[in-house]
Amino acid sequence: MTSDSGxxxxxxxxxxxxxxxxxxxxxxxxxxxxxxxxxxxPAEELVAPAAPATDVNDFEPRVSAISLASQRLLDELGAWRRVQDGRHCGYRQMTVWDGDGTGRIHFDAAELHASSLGTIVENRNIVRALFEELADSGVTLFDGVRVKAWHGRDGVELEDGRRLYARLVVGADGALSRLRQWSGLATREWDYDQQAIVCTVRTRQSHRYTAWQRFSPTGPLAFLPLLNEAGDDHFCSIVWSQDTLEAKRLMALDTEAFRQALGVAIEQQLGEVLEVSPRFAFPLRQRHAKDYVTDGLALVGDAAHTIHPLAGQGANLGYGDVRALLEELARAKARNLAPDDALVLARYQRRRKGENLTMMAAMEGFKQLFARDELPVRWLRNTGMRWFEKLAPLKKQIAARAMGVTD
Known part of the structure; x- marks a missing residue:
């Protein structure tokens, strides 16, 4: 990786x-x-190693549940071994239940002859691993600077006055992508009227390498297992999605009151919640670009689509985009086609748009199902969960798809 000013x-x-x-x-x-x-x-900030974690304040609140398919991609890029040098926690089981009933679903990696269902990783650890690997690549890095404007075929203008030119520009600039806005690529979006509260907690009991998720009409609560360098398995990252008014009430609580509310909400599955880090909240809004590509531009990851965090699939959908675009551009290079060839970009969009829409629709349906509080709906929901729990082949199929091991 080189820095460049030209x-x-x-x-x-x-x-x-x-x-x-x-x-x-x-x-x-x-x-x-x-x-x-x-x-x-600046690149030096991104590659700086995290300080050892001894309490809840030392973990980054932003984590991702990395599927086996995403792990394979990162491994092929040489970065997964570097991820494993930092903090990470494979989860072997997942328990999902209805807080307003008796329905419960349990997934176990052993049923799929796998060592884990996925891995919880702090986002900064993944970025660090990738930038360490980039250091030995031929990528030209323009760090510590932001884009001022995209002028289509007339280049990308940086805030420091430089203008860069490329056959293909890829927008990986997040949910509020300025490239998407400048390009005029329209989105379909809606506000959930919910906020996600995130923080790190320490519990009295071990998390048992299990991801825990409780659903309620006002939103889901997830406890995602973490490990520190000493192997302490009493830390969890939490994502608590709640209707906006309830989220604001929870954010206004003092630490002690919030700690108690959290223990009640998770039904003390891990015993008492002992410590809670500072909390952060962000609004939940779903977006999907009607097109992922236009002349000389492609979108990937959150720039193309954002999804409710209830299933933890946001990063994995983004890595699915990366896999597809890499494969299409490899095919283009083999055929001596330019990276901005319209058919190449159309193939990428065709491969990913339907897949992402399917996942988004499934998560929206799941959210709406648990948001309904009427007695008949609750009965059907809990009956369905108990029925699903008994259908081992279907459970395995759903789990394998979420893990990315269907091929």
């Missing part, structure tokens, strides 16, 4: 060096493309 044309320029954009840059460089990567944060 404006030599590149094959592909990626805007956004987060978990998705940096993975794409690494993969494209391995294919032999001339790749540039723009990232607003």
């Amino acid at each position: 404006n030599q044309p590149m094959d592909i320029l990626i805007v956004g060096g987060g978990m998705i954009g940096s993975a794409l840059a690494l993969g494209l460089s391995r294919q032999g493309w001339q790749v540039g990567l723009i990232e607003g944060a």
Whole structure:
């Protein structure tokens, strides 16, 4: 990876060096493309190792549940071994239940002859691993600078006055993607009128390498297992999605009151909640670009789609985009096609748009099902969960799909 101040044309320029954009840059460089990567944060901040975690305040609140399919991609890029050098926690089981009934579903990796269902990783650990691997790549890095404007075929203008040129620009600049806005690519979006509260907790009992998720009419609560460097298995990252008014009430509680409310909400599955880190809340809004591509531009990850966090699939959908775009651009290079070839980009969109829409629709249906509080709906919901729990083949199929091991 090199830093550059010039404006030599590149094959592909990626805007956004987060978990998705940096993975794409690494993969494209391995294919032999001339790749540039723009990232607003200085690279030295991104590769700085995290301090050892001794209490809840030492973990980053933003984590991702990385599926086996996403792990395979990161492993192929050489980054997964670096992820494993930092904090990570494989979860072997998942328990989901209805807080207003008796329905409960339990998934176990052993039933799929796997060592885990996935891995909970702090986002910064993934970015660090990718940037460490990028250091030995041919990617040209433009770090510590932001994009001022996209001028289509006339290049990308940086805030420091430089203008960069590439055959294909890829927007990996997140849910509020400025590239998407500048390009005029329309989105379909709706507000859930919910907020997600995130923090780290320490519990009296071990998390038992299990992801826990309780549903209620006002929103789901997830306890995602974490490990520190000493192997302490009493830490969890929580994502508590609640209707906006209830979320604001919870955020206004003092630490002691919130700690108690959290223990009640999770039904003391892990015993008493002993410690809680500072809380953060963000509004939940679903977006989906009507098109992922236009002339000389493609969107990946949250720039193309954002999803409710109840299933933890956001990062995995983004890595699915990376996989598909890498494969289509590898095919283009083998056929001596330009990276911005319209048919190449159309194939990428065709592969990913339907897959992402299917997952988004499924999660929306799941959310609406648990938001209904009428007695007949609750009865049907809990009966369905008990029925599903007994159908081992269907459970295995659903779990395998979520893990990305269907092929």
